[in-house]
Amino acid sequence: MQQVRPRMTRILCTLMITALMVPLFSACGSKEKSDVEKEQSAQPATQQEQKVEEKEPVTLKFPIWSTITEDLFNKLDLVNEYKKEHPNVTIELELLKDTEYENTMKIRNSANELPDILPLKSAWLINFKDNILPLDDLDAAKNNMFAADFKVNDHIYGVPESQFNEFVWYRKSVFQEYGLEIPKTWGEFVTAAKKIKDGGKYIPIAMGGKDAWPDYPFNEFMPSLVAGDGDYWSTMATIDEPFTKGQAYYDAYAKIQELYDAKVMGPDPLGIGFDQSKLMFASKQAAMIGLGQWFGSDLKSMKDVDMNDVGAFLLPVRDSESDPFNTISMVDTFFTIPKTSKYPEEAKEFINWFFSDAWYSKYLTEAQLQSTVKDVKIDLGPMFKGAFDMSNLNYVLYKGGSEDYKKIESAIKFDVKKMGQDMMAGKDFNKMMQEMNNSWKNARSKLK
Amino acid sequence: MQRNILLFSFLFVPVLLLLMFVLYPLFELIRLSFTDWNGMDAKQVYIGFDNYMKMFTDSSDVWLSLRNNGFYFLFHLIMIPLELAVAVVLDSKIRANKFFKTVVFMPYIINGVAISYMFAFFYSPINGGLNGILEVLGLESLIQNWLTDESIVNLSLVFVSIWRFSGFHIILFLAGLQSIPQDQFEAAKIDGASSIQNFWYIIVPGVKKVLEVLLFLNVVGALQVFDIPYIMTQGGPGHASSTFTLYTLETAFKFNNFGMASAMGITMLVLIIVLNSVQKRLFNLKGVDEE
Numbered sequence: 218m219q220q221v222r223p224r225m226t227r228i229l230c231t232l233m234i235t236a237l238m239v240p241l242f243s244a245c246g247s248k249e250k251s252d253v254e255k256e257q258s259a260q261p262a263t264q265q266e267q268k269v270e271e272k273e274p275v276t277l278k279f280p281i282w283s284t285i286t287e288d289l290f291n292k293l294d295l296v297n298e299y300k301k302e303h304p305n306v307t308i309e310l311e312l313l314k315d316t317e318y319e320n321t322m323k324i325r326n327s328a329n330e331l332p333d334i335l336p337l338k339s340a341w342l343i344n345f346k347d348n349i350l351p352l353d354d355l356d357a358a359k360n361n362m363f364a365a366d367f368k369v370n371d372h373i374y375g376v377p378e379s380q381f382n383e384f385v386w387y388r389k390s391v392f393q394e395y396g397l398e399i400p401k402t403w404g405e406f407v408t409a410a411k412k413i414k415d416g417g418k419y420i421p422i423a424m425g426g427k428d429a430w431p432d433y434p435f436n437e438f439m440p441s442l443v444a445g446d447g448d449y450w451s452t453m454a455t456i457d458e459p460f461t462k463g464q465a466y467y468d469a470y471a472k473i474q475e476l477y478d479a480k481v482m483g484p485d486p487l488g489i490g491f492d493q494s495k496l497m498f499a500s501k502q503a504a505m506i507g508l509g510q511w512f513g514s515d516l517k518s519m520k521d522v523d524m525n526d527v528g529a530f531l532l533p534v535r536d537s538e539s540d541p542f543n544t545i546s547m548v549d550t551f552f553t554i555p556k557t558s559k560y561p562e563e564a565k566e567f568i569n570w571f572f573s574d575a576w577y578s579k580y581l582t583e584a585q586l587q588s589t590v591k592d593v594k595i596d597l598g599p600m601f602k603g604a605f606d607m608s609n610l611n612y613v614l615y616k617g618g619s620e621d622y623k624k625i626e627s628a629i630k631f632d633v634k635k636m637g638q639d640m641m642a643g644k645d646f647n648k649m650m651q652e653m654n655n656s657w658k659n660a661r662s663k664l665k
Numbered sequence: 666m667q668r669n670i671l672l673f674s675f676l677f678v679p680v681l682l683l684l685m686f687v688l689y690p691l692f693e694l695i696r697l698s699f700t701d702w703n704g705m706d707a708k709q710v711y712i713g714f715d716n717y718m719k720m721f722t723d724s725s726d727v728w729l730s731l732r733n734n735g736f737y738f739l740f741h742l743i744m745i746p747l748e749l750a751v752a753v754v755l756d757s758k759i760r761a762n763k764f765f766k767t768v769v770f771m772p773y774i775i776n777g778v779a780i781s782y783m784f785a786f787f788y789s790p791i792n793g794g795l796n797g798i799l800e801v802l803g804l805e806s807l808i809q810n811w812l813t814d815e816s817i818v819n820l821s822l823v824f825v826s827i828w829r830f831s832g833f834h835i836i837l838f839l840a841g842l843q844s845i846p847q848d849q850f851e852a853a854k855i856d857g858a859s860s861i862q863n864f865w866y867i868i869v870p871g872v873k874k875v876l877e878v879l880l881f882l883n884v885v886g887a888l889q890v891f892d893i894p895y896i897m898t899q900g901g902p903g904h905a906s907s908t909f910t911l912y913t914l915e916t917a918f919k920f921n922n923f924g925m926a927s928a929m930g931i932t933m934l935v936l937i938i939v940l941n942s943v944q945k946r947l948f949n950l951k952g953v954d955e956e
Contacts (some may be wrong), residue, residue, distance in 0.1 A: 320918040325705055344705055344921060427812070429901060443891065485790035487813035487902050627703075627920040630726065641905035642815055 223268055252618075262352035262557065272305040275563050278332035282318040286550075289583055299570060305561055316430075332505045336378070340617030342369050342551060347449035349374050349553040352462070355565055357572040363548045363589050366614060375551025376568055379586035381510035382612075383434050384529035384604065385543045391419055391504040392528075397528045401542075403472055406533050411451050413504045421481040423503035424641075425491035430636035433505035434532060434545075435476070439469035441613055443542045452616030459659045460650040467650055473637070474646050476478045481555040487641050495519075507532060509547060513585040513600055529604050546612040548589060606639075621664055626658040629653075678750045697927035704923040716928035727929075728903045730912040733894075736819045737826055737908075738887035745879060748831055752838035753868060766839070773833040781896035788812050788897075812898050815905040823904055825893050832884065834879055841875035842868065878947065884940045890932055909933060 272517070287310065290296075296308045313321050319341055325331050326348055328652055337345060351372040352358045358373045363380065365373060387407075392398075394412055400406040410421035440451040454458045459466045483489070483503070495515070497503040499522045499588045505510070513529075518524055528644045542547035553573070570576060572590055581588055581595045588595050599645040618626070623633065631653075637648065674829070698716055701710040711913035720727055755762050755769070772780065787794040788811035796808045811821045849867050858866070889909040894900055897954030901917070907915075 258828055322707075323918060326705065344703075347706060427898070427901070429899060433951070469928045483791075485813055486787075488790035488793075493789075623921075627922050630724070630915070630920050632919070635901065635903050642813065642902040644903065659745045 234579045235575075256550050258541040273624075274305050276309050276612040277334060277564055277567055278309050278311065279334045280318070280322075280332050281334075281336065282313055282315040284312065285511060285518070285584075287312045288518065289514070289580065292462075293580060293583060294628055295574075295576075297581075298576060299567065302570065303563075303566070306567070308567070315429075326555075329480070329557050331557050333554065333560055334567060335555050335556040336550045337375055337553055339367055339375075339377070339548060339551060340614075340616065341372055342367060342553075343623055345553065346370065346374060348557070349555055350558075350561060352376060352554065352565070352568075355551075355568060357569045358588075359573065361589050362589055362591055363614070367548070367551065376471050376550060376572065376587070377548040378550035378571075379581060379584065380546060380548050380589050381586050382399055382437045382604075383438060383507070383509050383510075383532060383547065384530050384601075385422075385505050385507050385537060386498065386512060386516070386527060386529050387505045388419075388498075388501055388526055389499070389528050390526050399603075400533050401538055402533050402535055403470040403477050404536070404583045407476055407479055408504070409482075410476070411479055414481045419501070420483040420497060421501040421505060422476075423494040423497040423506040424482040424486040424487055425494035426482070426638055427490045428636040431491050431494060431508070432634055435473045436470075436511075436633045436637035438473070438545045438615065439473060441615055442532075442545060443469040443472070445541065445543050445611065446611060447546070447614040448618075449618040450622045450626075451616070454619055454661070457661055459652040459657065460653040464524075469534070469649070470636075470646070473642055479640050487638060488662055501526075510586055510597075511547070511584070511591070511600075514583070515599075524600070525599060529601055530665065531604060531607060531610075533661070541609045541611040543613050544607075544613050548614065568625075582657045606640045624659045624664060625657065628663065630658040631657075635643050673953045695922055695928050695932055698931050700927075702752060702765075702778050702923045702927075703916060703921040705921065709924075712924070714816045716925045717932070718926055720925065720932065721839050726907065727909075727910060730907045730909045731804070733819050733906060733908050734890065736823050737871045737872045737890050738883060740823045740827060741830065741883045741887060744827055744831055744878070745834065745883075747839050748834040749868075749872065752842060755835065755863070756839055764824045769832040771832065773836075775829075777829065777892045780825065780829055781851055781893050784828075784893075785812070788821055812906075813902055815902065818906045820896060822894050822897060825897070826886075826890065827855055829893075830937070837875050837879060838872055839873035845871035876946070876948070880944050881941050884944065888937055888940075 279288070296310065297485060299306060299308055319338075322331065322337075324333065326345070331348065331375060334347065335345070346369045351374060352364075353373050355373075355376065357376045358364045363377050364375070367373075367375065367377070391413065392409075395409075395416060395492065397409045397412065398405075399407060400409050411421055412419040440453075441447055444452065446452055447464070448507050449465060453466065456464065458464070460470075461467055462471075483497075489497075494503070494506060498506040498518065499519050510529075516527065525647075531542070533542065535542055552568050554561055554568070558564055571580075574593075577588070578593055578595065581593075585597055585600070586595070587597070636649070696708070699711055701712050701715075702709040751769070755766055759765070774925060785911055790796065790810055790813075793811075795811060797906045799805065799807050809817060813820055828858050845867060847873075850863065853863055853867060889910050890908050890912075895911055900911045904912070910933075912932070913926050913929040916929060917923050
């Protein structure tokens, strides 16, 4: 009994001490709290509002496929410019190799790891349509002149960043040396190239045929130009034998073959890649190069290029001056938002900002590209002076092709750029067209 | 019991990794090869053996690619006796043989991408090394478009492959040669054997194991060759230098036909197994110990 009593005393003491400590601590707590409350009430109202508005930090992943774009974004400080208005948002740029871009995105898609803003080319919109969000209600989409032209299943999925034309870039001094004028028909264009070749001093047209893609102004765009139909791939999907004489595809390719056969692209156009062909033009070894408007800023960034000696004209594909002068109008880099993005609202906000006056005009002026936004005009500078002064000028808006076209393309592995390589290598043109007709017809018959 | 627990715990992780990263992807690949999956859609329709049928009947470029693989296989096969001969020379007591061994092995340790770029410049029609050398030697008539002439592009690429891998093969042969007991050579010397007899009756059986490995590597390497044609020609001009792997990748990524590409992947696996067993039977490859 004597042992139990002290133990009981200890327990009671402990309980009492605890009971006393609780209010003590709680009083301290309430004092601290009241201090904070006092401090808060002493703060100005604006600061309090700021605290309420503070948002969680967000990182938007934004891949790009062009070093030219990366240089421009860095020069104009895109990341910090956006941060000024949206302090909680960090734009994380990632440069990917242009030739691997689509593959990389397909692989990331299979792992549900697409970025928050996904730039796509028009032809890829169909491929990714099930994995990206419709943007019909986005302000940037509503203000865009071309977004609705590239609807898939009646929805706008991407907002195109820029519009540009395809040019033949030329050396003014070489044209002066040979007394050449800007060609207005296909015949004049081939003749001008032949005249430069005969001079033996310059390669008439630089072509990086080894990379296949640099033949796109000819092999990819000319069927549309001859047809005067920017959606010619979709039209082709409705024809059984588009590789027959009299069809736009055949006629365009016959013209291209005439150019390749004239051997005006140097001793071995298939042996050099794009970088080498670009350098050949920059160092005035070559008189012309066929590339899009984007090449202007690329050229400017190169050292020792006399930009006053560089001019640009639209590739003439017509047979006579009385025909309409069709020129490709290319709409590129469609900003889309993947369904897997964790921050779709922030991504939408970024796209709206990108197309706002504050950034968009500044960016496009630097990039020397044309606007896709209504009421925004961009000064393209002196390089394109006179390039558009052409009678009967007709802009052909290039599109990527319908789902049926994609099915045929996939089934027969239709690759116009590889065909261009084959043509440069001297493959039998008519045999090639005949084989293509057979494969095309066969694939069409299997369309579901 | 304790032994079983120990075995289980040691084997659990490797077996799990094997199941996850080898067997599961393989079964998934087989499954995909029977579908029409385009790599993007959630929908995958089972189409039986259609992909396998189409691969060999509807596409002439598959056969062209396989023919190009054949070039790599054949020329590497022809090089094997030569590589063995070089290994025998390097194994003898020649002066500075360590230096020569290093030189021979060097190409193998250089990055394949770097080698491809290096040779792309070497073959280049503008300021290219090879045409430059021919010009200096007064052999202008031999100047070619090495990577764009369809008739020679594959030979140009095969040469790069041989340049890269021969050294590795020689080093493997050297390892085989050094494993042959010296007393065999001494006994042969007492019996009065000639160098050719030494080569045929001691060296060749002695390196049979290495030969077996090399022939297997040759089949695998020739069918899977990728980096050299991809970087130097991208399979071009047209599909002239495309290989089976390049064509498979093109089918999957460029033309969104992952089902067909999976079928091509499985076909390659089968081809490797078949070719290797045929080769083994043909050359009667059994190591000395197995006979």
